[in-house]
Amino acid sequence: MPRMLDVSDEVRAEIGDEEADRLLAGENAPGSYDCTSCRTPGDSAHERTSTVLFIGDETAVLAFAHSTCLPSQVVQVTEEQLQGAVRSISGEASPVPAQIAPEQAVLGVTSGLVLIAGELHPALVVEPTAPIARPGSSGLGDDFLPLLIEQGFMPLTELAEAPPVQHGWSVLLAMGQLHAVLQPSAGGGQPVAWWQAHQPLQVTEGWRAAANKHQQVLMFAAPVGSIGRQPREDLLRDALDKAAAGGKLVGAALPLAGT
Secondary structure (H helix, E strand, C coil): CCEEEEECHHHHHHHHHHHHHEEEEEECCCCCCEEECCCEEEECCCCEEEEEEEECCCCEEEEECCCCCCEEEEECCCCHHHHHHHHHCCCCCCCCEEEEECCEEEEEEEEEEEECEEEEEEEEEECCCCCCCCCCCCCCCCCCHHHHHHHCCECCCCCCCCCCCCCCCCEECCEEECCCEEEEEHHHHCCCEEEEEEEEECCCCCHHHHHHHCCCCEEEECCCCCCCCCCHHHHHHHHHHHHHHHCEEEEEEEECCCC
């Protein structure tokens, strides 16, 4: 039975015309599936479905998503990430510390729901474990916030409204997990990872639902020691408010990757 599949040109180029045609004919495509983005059920026989090809160093995995969640695309990941994503389907993956490129400074990334103007927004809070110097600088200062402000992130003194959208940046949520924060490449090509999870990070169903509702994620960033690891969302919000009041918070709204 033919499937309502979207196979992009870049996916077709990777898997070949013969395999793509078999998918469209329904020979190799599942009827029902769990969306690789929102993790809710989908049916390629009755609703538009995107083919998403994850390519690692040695292997590749073809996944399926609601077309309203992700477009058909090729996603380059490390082999370790790919194996972690595969393990996550059977519940074996676990979050680990992540790194920021290119400085390779270790970041703490916390996901949570933040109430702004009476509405819950999915948020990522980014805080390095040590001061981040400007690339090429030998100084001991912390340039983390100035570097982000130069990229277009807004200094925040309070969380009365959602920060403006940072165009060109995006959050990659795939296989129901958080994979990366993407930024524009210097050469104007495909976006590159500003932050990439060592293994895909788990997010709650409520966070994922809010991300799919808004089609964007709020990212807040603060210098080392400003937020800390907060065990509850209300404590995280308190820490964000204190950081903002102290002039130590920047933020932006980042679209979901591919939207």
